[in-house]
Amino acid sequence: MADGRKALEPGDINALMAAVAERQDVDAYQLLYKHFVPKVRAYMSKIGSDRAFADEMAQEAMLTVWRKARLFDPGRGQASTWIYTIARNVRIDALRRGPRPTFDPNDPAFVPEDELGADVAFERQQDADRLRVAMASLKPDEIKTLRLSFFEDMAHPAIAAALDIPIGTVKSRIRNACLKLRAILKDA
16 A cells, blocks of 8 residues: 555455444444545446545445444455445435536635725725724723624623613613714714
8 A cells, every 4th residue: 555554455354344343443444444435436436426426425335334334244245345335335325316416606605705805905994993993982881782782793681681781771872882983983
């Protein structure tokens, strides 16, 4: 193997499979996984799957090997044959489920948003700086109430409970703070 380990022999594969089946031996499974995933992926590609589908099916096949390891019977055949049979059945099941959805690369959900122009980003930064300065002029209880309402998206009753104040006080603080901010930012 490329990473310095020797290639697994059929007897080794059966012994590793038996360890997984009998004791759910994770180390044995890892060796099987590393050995078979590239082979199963190549098998899937060879029988007509694109790379993404082949990867997905190889993962699903090896997961099934882990889950059903106790069903492996070395008296009925080699572990490699059993693993390829599982891979084939996984692919058949996937094909029976129907075609995979195709995604339109131009769908707005998949198209990244345009980056802001430097002028827009600069204006937004200026607005944020002005708001930060304006908020510094508010009373600490008004700032806390605004942060809970607008930045932590808490409802007024939740704010009242968190600050242990009446809900009317919450509403008054928010209203007064907004009026003050509006007046400060109007002049800026």
